[in-house]
Amino acid sequence: MSAPCGAISATRISVPLHSMSKKVRVRFAPSPTGGLHLGGVRTVLYNYLFARKHGGDFILRIEDTDQSRYVAGAEEYILESLKWAGLEPDESPERPGNYGPYRQSERKPIYAKYAQKLIDAGHAYYAFDTPEELEVMREKYKTGDNPSPQYNHTLRKKMRNSLQLDPAETRALLEAGTPYVVRIKLEPDQEVAFTDMIRGVVTFNTTSVDDKVLLKADGMPTYHLAVVVDDFLMEISHAFRGEEWLPSAPVHILLWKYLFGLEHMPHWAHLPLILKPDGNGKLSKRDGDRLGFPVFAMNWTDPRTKEPATGFRETGFLPAAFDNLLAMLGWNDGSGQEIFSLDELVEKFNMDRVHKGGAKFDYEKARWFNHEWIKRLPSSAYSDQVLPLFQAAGITIPAADLVQPPTPGPALMPEFPPVFGDPTLDGQPMAIGFIENDALPSRFQKILDLVKDRCHLLPDFVQQAGFFFQAPATVDLDAIKPKWTPAKTQFFAELIRQLELSATFEAAALEANFKEMAAAAAIKPGELLMPLRVMLVGAKFGPHVFDIAAALGRDETIRRIRHTLSLL
RNA sequence: GCCGCGUUGGUCAAUCGGUUAAGACGCCUCCCUUUCACGGAGGAAUGAGGGGUUCGAUUCCCCUACGCGGUACCA
Numbered sequence: 001m002s003a004p005c006g007a008i009s010a011t012r013i014s015v016p017l018h019s020m021s022k023k024v025r026v027r028f029a030p031s032p033t034g035g036l037h038l039g040g041v042r043t044v045l046y047n048y049l050f051a052r053k054h055g056g057d058f059i060l061r062i063e064d065t066d067q068s069r070y071v072a073g074a075e076e077y078i079l080e081s082l083k084w085a086g087l088e089p090d091e092s093p094e095r096p097g098n099y100g101p102y103r104q105s106e107r108k109p110i111y112a113k114y115a116q117k118l119i120d121a122g123h124a125y126y127a128f129d130t131p132e133e134l135e136v137m138r139e140k141y142k143t144g145d146n147p148s149p150q151y152n153h154t155l156r157k158k159m160r161n162s163l164q165l166d167p168a169e170t171r172a173l174l175e176a177g178t179p180y181v182v183r184i185k186l187e188p189d190q191e192v193a194f195t196d197m198i199r200g201v202v203t204f205n206t207t208s209v210d211d212k213v214l215l216k217a218d219g220m221p222t223y224h225l226a227v228v229v230d231d232f233l234m235e236i237s238h239a240f241r242g243e244e245w246l247p248s249a250p251v252h253i254l255l256w257k258y259l260f261g262l263e264h265m266p267h268w269a270h271l272p273l274i275l276k277p278d279g280n281g282k283l284s285k286r287d288g289d290r291l292g293f294p295v296f297a298m299n300w301t302d303p304r305t306k307e308p309a310t311g312f313r314e315t316g317f318l319p320a321a322f323d324n325l326l327a328m329l330g331w332n333d334g335s336g337q338e339i340f341s342l343d344e345l346v347e348k349f350n351m352d353r354v355h356k357g358g359a360k361f362d363y364e365k366a367r368w369f370n371h372e373w374i375k376r377l378p379s380s381a382y383s384d385q386v387l388p389l390f391q392a393a394g395i396t397i398p399a400a401d402l403v404q405p406p407t408p409g410p411a412l413m414p415e416f417p418p419v420f421g422d423p424t425l426d427g428q429p430m431a432i433g434f435i436e437n438d439a440l441p442s443r444f445q446k447i448l449d450l451v452k453d454r455c456h457l458l459p460d461f462v463q464q465a466g467f468f469f470q471a472p473a474t475v476d477l478d479a480i481k482p483k484w485t486p487a488k489t490q491f492f493a494e495l496i497r498q499l500e501l502s503a504t505f506e507a508a509a510l511e512a513n514f515k516e517m518a519a520a521a522a523i524k525p526g527e528l529l530m531p532l533r534v535m536l537v538g539a540k541f542g543p544h545v546f547d548i549a550a551a552l553g554r555d556e557t558i559r560r561i562r563h564t565l566s567l568l
Numbered sequence: 569g570c571c572g573c574g575u576u577g578g579u580c581a582a583u584c585g586g587u588u589a590a591g592a593c594g595c596c597u598c599c600c601u602u603u604c605a606c607g608g609a610g611g612a613a614u615g616a617g618g619g620g621u622u623c624g625a626u627u628c629c630c631c632u633a634c635g636c637g638g639u640a641c642c643a
Contacts, residue, residue, distance in 0.1 A: 031643050066642055131641070145569045148639055181641050199573075208571045208639085216641040223643050247572055247638035270573085273636070277579080280635055328592095332581065336591045355581085358636070362579045365593045375606080454605040464604090479603095526602035533603060541604040 024056025025237050028089070029227065031063045032074035035300030035309055036081045038283060038361065039242060039274045042326045046271065047240055048087045049327070049349040059234060060092035062103040063227075065220045072303055075103075081297035081311075086319050086342060099234040104226050111221040114229050114259055115182045115214055119162075123258045124214060126180045127151075127161040128173055150210035153188045182215035184224070184251060192250040197238075197269035197351045204250040212251050224248060228255040231266055239266040240351075243358070244282075246270045269351050272330050273358040283361050285309050293363040297322075316389075316458030317366075318382060321373035325366045330355045339372055371456040379448035380441055386448060386461045393462045395470045397444055404439040447551055450543050464542070468551055472538025475564050479540055480531040484568055491521050491528060492535075492565055496558050505554045507546040514546070535564040
């Protein structure tokens with residue numbers, strides 16, 4: 001993985017692999033143009049994991065150099081998304097460190113100096129071509145073989161720039177305030193090679209790269225200049241970004257060489273793309289709409305088009321699951337393990353095992369990850385998020401059901417131990433939340449724990465547990481009527497009497513008693529279990545029927561049996 | 569067109585020259601459960617094509633095909 005040595009050719013630029021002696025500082029640098037999408041969050045995640053693992057800093061830098069694309073609220077949205085995902089930056093516009101400002105628009109004065117330095121050294125030049133002239137040029141030189149002519153070492157000879165113009169003419173143009181851009185001057189036929197942490201040595205020939213604009217007519221830098229200057233000024237040690245940036249890497253390498261020296265350049269890693277599930281190509285918001293799954297971290301409505309997009313948060317994903325599934329989209333630790341807590345990812349993650357190829361997003365698998373996390377976490381970890389969902393569905397949870405009993409003595413703890421029954425997870429950080437939370441679960445939380453095995457998404461809880469708090473609006477009589485007999489009516493009448501008398505109302509005792517009664521009545525328990533379930537739940541689903549009865553309590557259980565009996 | 573990057577079951581993927589080519593999701597069957605799940609046991613399903621190198625290629629090299637990305641005063 002060492003960079004090719006400079007001796008291969010006189011014009012070859014190779015990048016030395018400097019040691020990781022300097023402090024790890026990484027950055028996520030989004031442009032605030034809309035919602036934060038899956039690929040973006042994954043880039044954040046990899047940055048975050050890398051920083052944490054190496055005791056470094058994770059910086060959020062807002063790349064808002066294109067005023068025409070600026071979208072109000074996008075920055076706040078990004079911040080909130082990161083907060084939700086638990087991936088908060090150490091330094092950001094809202095939380096400045098010693099390297100501010102953290103918005104490029106606020107750094108505008110900084111860039112001109114570096115552009116000037118490049119011009120003075122002969123590595124950049126003024127170009128006075130108007131956008132219209134550029135359009136004309138592209139049309140004029142367009143051929144079947146070359147559909148998009150580039151402003152490069154050949155074509156720049158035909159354009160209006162300080163390389164062609166007489167120095168006096170250039171000066172005059174500048175003094176007259178003629179709009180101009182600064183372009184990098186690329187010498188043809190140079191090999192530019194660098195070592196990508198994921199792809200190994202990547203080589204480009206400058207002949208195929210154009211003279212990119214560095215400074216725009218409005219004085220703002222383009223991404224190319226800004227990223228290099230800011231990464232230097234912010235002392236970024238490792239630069240991770242999407243694969244779509246790979247083709248412009250040679251420009252950035254050259255800029256580093258001209259401006260700051262290759263020995264200061266960060267290590268690069270170009271992350272594989274996240275692809276749409278069907279067909280090919282980058283996953284986009286459109287695919288989510290089309291296929292019915294979220295693509296953004298949180299709900300996002302474009303302030304201009306008013307076009308809404310749903311988020312993973314609102315769809316009912318747990319942050320732990322979201323991070324977990326994102327991490328696995330392009331990385332694995334080689335062991336076959338798939339469920340990782342954030343802390344565990346910090347420990348195990350490394351760039352060497354990141355894939356080169358893009359991964360198609362599989363929503364079914366994403367749901368599976370969420371399901372796993374819902375099962376593994378105690379409901380106290382997400383009951384606060386689930387509660388509003390019940391309310392939104394018109395189901396009121398009594399305040400008494402939300403209070404947690406006082407701290408239990410050790411003897412009471414076994415009531416809810418199976419949460420971490422999976423031995424492979426024992427002792428893992430994810431259990432900490434449970435251990436720290438030494439209060440007994442509220443009734444609401446107990447009920448969530450009772451049904452969580454069948455929930456993939458948080459809103460599933462409403463469907464699965466709603467009947468505990470609200471008597472079913474309809475009872476599926478068709479499920480019991482066909483096989484109903486007077487003997488069964490008798491049985492349930494007797495059952496009510498027994499329930500009224502029973503000393504305790506605990507599942508195991510209820511079940512034992514129920515079966516005794518069934519035997520006495522000479523009816524197979526199975527014949528009676530389903531009717532009881534339908535009476536309590538309203539339909540054929542839910543946890544064990546005696547767990548339901550116990551959770552419902554004596555009065556409500558009897559009330560529901562009576563109600564159904566009256567309907568039969 | 570040109571440049572760059574990719575390509576192991578439907579999907580995510582392990583393998584770092586020798587394996588019956590792991591595992592997971594999804595799908596199917598069975599067990600558990602007289603509900604739905606969870607859990608358990610099985611099953612179907614894979615190296616883009618062609619050349620090399622090698623005693624031996626999924627693995628290394630080359631070519632082709634295909635896909636993606638870039639080719640903006642957008643990032």
